[in-house]
Amino acid sequence: MLQELCDLTSAMPDRIENLDTPCLLLDPERLDANVDRLRKRLLDRGVGFRPHLKTAKSVEVAKRVMPTASGPATVSTLKEAEVFAGAGVTDLIYAVGIAPSKLGRIVRLRRAGVDIAVVLDSPEQARAVCDASRAADIRIPALIEVDCDGHRSGLLPDDRRNLVAIGKMLNEGAELRGVLTHAGDSYNARGIVECQAHAERERAAAVVAAGILRANGLPCAVVSVGSTPTALYGPDYSGVTEVRAGVFMFFDLVQAGVGDCAIDEIALSVLSTVIGHQRDRGWTIIDAGWMAMSRDRGTAGQAVDQGYGVVCDLEGRPYPDQIVIQANQEHGIVARRPGSVAATLELPVGAKVRILPNHACATAAQHEAYVLVREGSVHGCWPRFGGW
Amino acid sequence: MLQELCDLTSAMPDRIENLDTPCLLLDPERLDANVDRLRKRLLDRGVGFRPHLKTAKSVEVAKRVMPTASGPATVSTLKEAEVFAGAGVTDLIYAVGIAPSKLGRIVRLRRAGVDIAVVLDSPEQARAVCDASRAADIRIPALIEVDCDGHRSGLLPDDRRNLVAIGKMLNEGAELRGVLTHAGDSYNARGIVECQAHAERERAAAVVAAGILRANGLPCAVVSVGSTPTALYGPDYSGVTEVRAGVFMFFDLVQAGVGDCAIDEIALSVLSTVIGHQRDRGWTIIDAGWMAMSRDRGTAGQAVDQGYGVVCDLEGRPYPDQIVIQANQEHGIVARRPGSVAATLELPVGAKVRILPNHACATAAQHEAYVLVREGSVHGCWPRFGGW
Numbered sequence: 001m002l003q004e005l006c007d008l009t010s011a012m013p014d015r016i017e018n019l020d021t022p023c024l025l026l027d028p029e030r031l032d033a034n035v036d037r038l039r040k041r042l043l044d045r046g047v048g049f050r051p052h053l054k055t056a057k058s059v060e061v062a063k064r065v066m067p068t069a070s071g072p073a074t075v076s077t078l079k080e081a082e083v084f085a086g087a088g089v090t091d092l093i094y095a096v097g098i099a100p101s102k103l104g105r106i107v108r109l110r111r112a113g114v115d116i117a118v119v120l121d122s123p124e125q126a127r128a129v130c131d132a133s134r135a136a137d138i139r140i141p142a143l144i145e146v147d148c149d150g151h152r153s154g155l156l157p158d159d160r161r162n163l164v165a166i167g168k169m170l171n172e173g174a175e176l177r178g179v180l181t182h183a184g185d186s187y188n189a190r191g192i193v194e195c196q197a198h199a200e201r202e203r204a205a206a207v208v209a210a211g212i213l214r215a216n217g218l219p220c221a222v223v224s225v226g227s228t229p230t231a232l233y234g235p236d237y238s239g240v241t242e243v244r245a246g247v248f249m250f251f252d253l254v255q256a257g258v259g260d261c262a263i264d265e266i267a268l269s270v271l272s273t274v275i276g277h278q279r280d281r282g283w284t285i286i287d288a289g290w291m292a293m294s295r296d297r298g299t300a301g302q303a304v305d306q307g308y309g310v311v312c313d314l315e316g317r318p319y320p321d322q323i324v325i326q327a328n329q330e331h332g333i334v335a336r337r338p339g340s341v342a343a344t345l346e347l348p349v350g351a352k353v354r355i356l357p358n359h360a361c362a363t364a365a366q367h368e369a370y371v372l373v374r375e376g377s378v379h380g381c382w383p384r385f386g387g388w
Numbered sequence: 389m390l391q392e393l394c395d396l397t398s399a400m401p402d403r404i405e406n407l408d409t410p411c412l413l414l415d416p417e418r419l420d421a422n423v424d425r426l427r428k429r430l431l432d433r434g435v436g437f438r439p440h441l442k443t444a445k446s447v448e449v450a451k452r453v454m455p456t457a458s459g460p461a462t463v464s465t466l467k468e469a470e471v472f473a474g475a476g477v478t479d480l481i482y483a484v485g486i487a488p489s490k491l492g493r494i495v496r497l498r499r500a501g502v503d504i505a506v507v508l509d510s511p512e513q514a515r516a517v518c519d520a521s522r523a524a525d526i527r528i529p530a531l532i533e534v535d536c537d538g539h540r541s542g543l544l545p546d547d548r549r550n551l552v553a554i555g556k557m558l559n560e561g562a563e564l565r566g567v568l569t570h571a572g573d574s575y576n577a578r579g580i581v582e583c584q585a586h587a588e589r590e591r592a593a594a595v596v597a598a599g600i601l602r603a604n605g606l607p608c609a610v611v612s613v614g615s616t617p618t619a620l621y622g623p624d625y626s627g628v629t630e631v632r633a634g635v636f637m638f639f640d641l642v643q644a645g646v647g648d649c650a651i652d653e654i655a656l657s658v659l660s661t662v663i664g665h666q667r668d669r670g671w672t673i674i675d676a677g678w679m680a681m682s683r684d685r686g687t688a689g690q691a692v693d694q695g696y697g698v699v700c701d702l703e704g705r706p707y708p709d710q711i712v713i714q715a716n717q718e719h720g721i722v723a724r725r726p727g728s729v730a731a732t733l734e735l736p737v738g739a740k741v742r743i744l745p746n747h748a749c750a751t752a753a754q755h756e757a758y759v760l761v762r763e764g765s766v767h768g769c770w771p772r773f774g775g776w
Contacts, residue, residue, distance in 0.1 A: 096718045102661075122737055152721060274487075292776075295682055331541065333540060386754075
């Protein structure tokens with residue numbers, strides 16, 4: 001229903017309580033405040049800002065988040081690259097290791113005038129990028145991925161042999177644009193001091209790798225780092241040219257657990273309706289299950305486990321210690337946080353609540369649109385997309 | 389890309405290895421075999437079959453699964469009800485507790501000739517159904533939900549007071565169609581004997597509640613039970629009129645862990661490309677992360693934890709002890725199962741693999757289409773939908 005409604009905003013209810021549920025709500029004032037916070041921080045530090053659009057997958061959100069209407073931006077799929085390119089974004093990094101079979105779509109984007117760069121960490125990938133560049137008679141720009149924390153992909157920052165071998169191949173047969181790293185492990189941080197340590201490790205890894213390339217006569221125009229915690233708390237970006245981050249735009253319970261946002265800065269929530277009770281067990285049943293919230297349980301390993309989400313009233317204020325303790329496909333079970341002495345939630349069938357998500361990227365991905373809300377009123381609808 | 393390709397099947401590659409990744413694959417021969425197995429079983433036992441279409445959310449799959457082109461079928465959202473009604477399905481149960489605000493869409497479906505029934509477990513909901521029936525001058529049929537295993541919603545089977553109170557309200561002001569229960573806890577079963585015990589408990593709960601209604605002079609035409617494990621192994625359906633199940637059509641690793649299917653009966657997999665390695669750690673990085681697999685970790689609590697999925701070759705044969713041990717949004721990390729002495733997977737960048745999912749409903753929900761494959765070849769594309 002929502003996608004059609006986005007095309008016909010006049011048909012939307014004007015109050016939250018009249019929306020069909022479950023439904024994804026976005027508070028654009030919080031979005032703007034979150035974007036301003038990071039943008040100003042990076043501007044003050046004289047480092048570039050390349051927001052990651054995978055969190056939003058929405059042209060309207062992208063326009064509010066990017067430094068300019070044409071970018072720069074980061075994407076995690078070629079579908080994102082193609083949709084945002086279609087909306088006028090011309091400066092992109094596809095920040096997932098490139099597969100040779102995806103280079104055809106990269107070439108098509110570049111021929112359409114989009115400066116999209118790829119990421120890689122092996123000589124095989126560099127060879128494929130050089131082959132595709134030669135075949136298309138263009139130079140595909142590539143960044144060498146560096147592993148700063150053992151999180152997943154990337155060369156070790158001091159892997160001189162591979163850095164130089166890949167760098168030389170790219171410099172000759174494609175375009176060596178620089179290095180890129182992502183402190184994925186920073187999501188496990190607790191508190192600002194740990195975020196700062198992750199940020200410094202991330203920065204150092206990228207700068208060391210860039211130094212090796214330059215010491216070997218290779219260019220390294222771009223030194224790209226980023227994750228939401230390290231973007232918000234990095235003490236120093238010396239040697240870094242740009243910072244990437246995505247979740248910061250919406251924030252979520254995992255980030256609140258890390259300590260880089262407050263609960264009332266979370267811009268995203270899922271509207272849900274009470275559909276039953278099991279009063280003997282203190283349960284309220286709602287129509288937001290894992291299909292609406294996602295299966296993400298990112299707070300399970302944090303100091304405060306938020307279940308499948310924190311339950312709020314229609315204005316977005318959390319009820320004391322009420323969380324979604326369990327989720328089936330289209331059912332959520334709301335109860336007191338284990339160990340809490342808060343009162344049981346007393347809401348009748350038909351009442352509506354808002355649920356704050358563990359992980360904004362995962363929850364948003366379950367929905368086809370953002371309904372824009374300010375306090376209790378509805379202000380519009382922005383479609384989002386999925387797929388690859 | 390895939391949705392467009394579904395409209396233009398001639399443009400699809402004819403070999404799996406030429407598909408863009410990640411991408412959801414469906415083996416229609418396995419689907420048909422899985423459907424035949426359950427259909428024959430229930431036919432032999434003289435009980436009705438009302439497949440749950442939430443697993444597939446695809447008109448083409450529904451046509452293969454339902455007893456007839458017009459149903460019967462079960463749905464978990466009104467969007468499903470509306471899409472399947474648009475495709476000619478006229479016999480539906482919306483098997484999630486009804487919210488009063490959803491009755492407008494129920495009335496519209498019924499006025500369009502769709503016999504859709506709702507489910508409820510409280511006098512408040514029964515009152516709302518009666519009110520909506522009176523306002524629309526129709527009789528909305530409702531089933532009273534019964535809780536057979538403490539899983540989530542429903543009245544206790546022997547809750548005479550509420551059963552009779554709700555039954556009388558519906559009988560007078562709407563239509564009391566019967567009772568419904570779901571042995572959600574059967575997903576925690578291990579082996580056939582436990583599945584049989586869950587099935588018998590599920591049957592008994594529904595039959596007891598139906599008996600209470602009838603003993604009080606109330607009608608109970610429908611006695612509806614079901615879940616994949618209890619549908620496949622119920623020893624007896626005496627007193628039951630119909631069985632519901634959804635996952636059985638595709639199966640998945642959770643069901644293999646329960647013991648109600650073999651690995652080579654799983655009809656669904658995600659095609660993925662190798663995009664890198666961390667050879668020191670024995671890792672192969674693929675482009676299927678949680679966005680492609682979902683965050684479902686349903687096997688985590690089973691005897692064999694399958695991580696985010698079992699890694700197979702292009703023909704769908706599992707590599708020994710290779711699983712997706714970790715997933716980020718668009719990255720999966722493949723490694724040996726912890727404790728295994730199997731050889732490390734040796735596949736170059738660009739190679740493709742197929743990943744069997746933990747939970748078919750959750751993984752399919754991450755995709756916009758099913759690509760139909762038999763062994764290594766591509767035979768078409770069926771779109772699927774999401775939303776509410």
